[in-house]
Amino acid sequence: MTGGPEPLSAVAREALERELADLRTEREAVAVTLRDGGGDEVGDRADQADELQRADELDRLAGRITEIEGRLREGAVAGAPSTDAVRVGSSVTVRFADGTESTVQIGELANALDATLVTADSPLGKALLGHRAGDTVTYDTPEGRATAVVVSLG
Structure with a gap:
């Protein structure tokens, strides 16, 4: 962080x-x-x-x-989460390699009731931290390496 x-x-x-x-x-x-x-x-x-x-x-x-x-x-x-780079608390829209987009919230605590929450210490969360709109990130999944593009921060 x-x-x-x-x-x-x-x-x-x-x-x-x-x-x-x-x-x-x-x-x-x-x-x-x-x-x-x-x-x-x-x-x-x-x-x-x-x-x-x-x-x-x-x-x-x-x-x-x-x-x-x-x-x-x-x-x-x-104060409020940053909108210039991904930080804890940021809301981030990402596009995955298959073309699907998802808006996620970067958080500290896992919450099974909030499917849009990505913890900052998860592979995707770690990869997104510090990046800006337009950046491509790479992270590990159980199926192997994956990439995603930061579409926007809001």
Whole structure:
């Protein structure tokens, strides 16, 4: 990518916001199960191990929440996707070798519900990044090497 703040597509933003809400709910559920740390309860090793595992889970959840919040802030700072070269968030019309054209969105997160989304780390996504209208890109598919022409960015 560019090394600076990367734009965030609407689809990616929605997915991150949903994940963030789910993680916050999960974190609250795990936090409720932890003991307050004080008191005179004497538990066996299994209880202690379980509590340590829940504390580790809280740490993992907190880390992912922080990561998503940072990415959402970065996406807001980056502004709209570029229309001069393909970047994350760009909408790109490509013409494949068989003559068919397709408009795809370059995103960060795979979304099975959005057939037009191409992730930036997929073979086609990587090939398109940084290119402009009129450029021909080559990428690998399960059937072998393929080419596509960048028709337009929008």
